[in-house]
Amino acid sequence: MIASRLKPKLPKLLQSMKDIGYAGAYIGEIRRLGHWIISQGGTTRWNDYSEIEAVMREMYHNRHTLTNHLRVLRVICRYDELGELPDGHKHFHKPSRYDNLSVEFKRVVDTACSAISGNGKNPSSAKYALVSFLSGLQSSGILSIAGITQEAVLNVFSPKGTPIKSHSFKYSVEYGLRACSTVFGEALTDRVITYLPCIPSTGRNIQFLTPEEIQAISRTITQDSSISLQDKAIITIALHTGMRGGDICALRMSSIDWHNDRLSITQSKTGRPLELPMRAVVGNALFDYITQERPDTNLPYVFISVNHPHRRLHTSNLDAICVKIMHKAGIRTGKKDRKGIHLFRHNIATSMLAKGVSQPIISSTLGHASPHTLRHYLDADLQSLKACGLSIAAYPVRKEVFGQ
Secondary structure, three states: OHHHHHOOOHHHHHHHHHHHOOOHHHHHHHHHHHHHHHHHHHOOOOOOHHHHHHHHHHHOOOHHHHHHHHHHHHHHHHHHHHOOOOOOOOOOOOOOOOOOOOHHHHHHHHHHHHHHHHOOOOOHHHHHHHHHHHHHHHOOOOOOHHHOOHHHHHHHHOHHHOOOOOHHHHHHHHHHHHHOHHHHOHHHHHHHHHHOOOOOOOOOOOOOOOHHHHHHHHHHHHHOOOOOHHHHHHHHHHHHHOOOHHHHHOOEHHHEEOOOOEEEEEOOOOOOEEEEEOOHHHHHHHHHHHHHOOOOOOOOEOOEOOOOOOOEOOHHHHHHHHHHHHHHHOOOOOOOOOOOOHHHHHHHHHHHHHOOOOHHHHHHHHOOOOHHHHHHHHOOOHHHHHHOOOOOOOOOOOHHHHOO
16 A cells, blocks of 8 residues: 555655755645655555545645645655655646647647758747647547548637637648648648638737836835845846846856857747847846855756756746736736736837837847737837827817717
8 A cells, every 4th residue: 555655755755855955845745745645544545646646636626736736746656656756847747739649640740840940940839839730630530631621620710619719820820731741742731721710810919018117126126135136137137138038047157248248049939049238237137146146056057946956947937026026016916917027028129119229120139030020019119109199189079079
């Protein structure tokens, strides 16, 4: 039984995690779940961890709580069955949609990604769309391109007659299918493409930070001593460079040119190199974090986790930092207010537009692969939009039109 087998092992697991340097709170989660499993041994004869998982799924209805408990369970399971200590990564994994695709559908995705990469472009958007599209078809029992029907395609885009997919999704699917034509044949891929519905491209509102919000954020990271040097450095970089969250996470120690005050990166989204000037405020924030707070480790990344075992941060960590900073600054407190790291990128674009900077220079600064990407920010350039307004002074309007 699991309980009797785990009882002598649990203290060794907890001590080993303490010796490695895991946080006390995380070790406490392992201890509590381990003791619960052992305490249930007198009444429940569990012989497999899948049985414990089934019980936990009935106990916890909140998906975040359930996922966290299953990760902790996986740590205990791996140590109990394999003698493996946790390595700082998530231990509860479920197969991705790509993993569940049929052999031919996987070949479609792989072929598209290979062809797109061969043209020097990033295949991530096409891959995500193709996997989602093919997974939807597979749920209808279709396992090959030859078996795809128009009805099944339309059901992916509009299940039960309700449209749920966007123009960009349809575009990415079509782009991926065309990239496969050299292997699967144009006649076959073109037939599927004709089944794709016509979805009009609609504009989207770009949320941006107001000057008052920028001042509040700058004041907070400058004056609030409770904010870590790491958080200050991350927000400062985002505020003054407009770098994508993924690129900030991937920033390496070798990316910083201290002598020439430059940051050199390879963009994660486009795969293209980008050099940005490192202003004094950015360089000072980076220097303070690296010399005073960054853990002593051989990892090449600038921003790493505080607790051992160390790992590079991810965009979800950066978004959480933004939420915390904005809360401290007293801004964007509404439920629908956007608070992620990408807001700072929007801010750089709209600020440069408002100051009359030419669009090619803005695209170059932000590292856009296409100058057309900037068109979404034009709708947020309120100063220029106001200049386009026409006076209606010559056309009197009764006050009833505007209400009381």
